[in-house]
Amino acid sequence: MTTTPVQINQKTVNVQATPDTPLLWVLRGELKMTGTKFGCGMALCGACTVHIDGQATRSCITPLAAVQQRLVSTIEGLQGREITALRAAWTELDVVQCGYCQSGQLMSAAALLKAHPQPTDAQIEEAMNGNLCRCGTYPRIRAAITLAGKKLLTPS
Ligand code: FES
Numbered sequence: 001m002t003t004t005p006v007q008i009n010q011k012t013v014n015v016q017a018t019p020d021t022p023l024l025w026v027l028r029g030e031l032k033m034t035g036t037k038f039g040c041g042m043a044l045c046g047a048c049t050v051h052i053d054g055q056a057t058r059s060c061i062t063p064l065a066a067v068q069q070r071l072v073s074t075i076e077g078l079q080g081r082e083i084t085a086l087r088a089a090w091t092e093l094d095v096v097q098c099g100y101c102q103s104g105q106l107m108s109a110a111a112l113l114k115a116h117p118q119p120t121d122a123q124i125e126e127a128m129n130g131n132l133c134r135c136g137t138y139p140r141i142r143a144a145i146t147l148a149g150k151k152l153l154t155p156s
């Protein structure tokens with residue numbers, strides 16, 4: 001067991017875990033940040049998506065050692081116009097069903113809007129196709145991302 005300092009949601013936290021511990025276990029087990037979900041554990045579902053240096057990343061296959069000196073953001077701490085617009089659009093279009101996949105969906109969508117503020121349907125498809133939803137909310141997710149892009153055109 002070693003102590004690893006990690007920047008999570010604008011704070012430095014000292015994590016007690018072996019370097020190969022998946023970031024997802026650190027978030028949920030050690031830090032009790034349960035907004036990031038466990039689905040498959042094999043980078044196949046997107047439920048565990050966080051941002052590392054602004055990039056949507058699967059935390060279930062990311063070892064703790066890989067996030068030293070990097071900036072980690074989770075659904076609990078993500079800030080900015082993109083996530084604000086997405087949350088508003090998610091509410092407006094009543095996207096959520098059971099909710100289990102939704103933090104991962106939002107993290108992937110926020111990274112997409114940062115790169116492409118008004119994404120095309122193809123860009124949405126490419127960015128979101130690794131995020132599964134067993135409730136089948138895909139049409140509402142994609143409509144909400146487009147709506148959020150329109151909201152970003154309005155000066156805040
Ligand atoms: S839990 Fe990480 S991609 Fe499924």
Ligand code: FES
Pocket residue numbers: 096097098099100101102132133134135136137
């Ligand atoms: S809302 Fe239920 S899994 Fe996506």
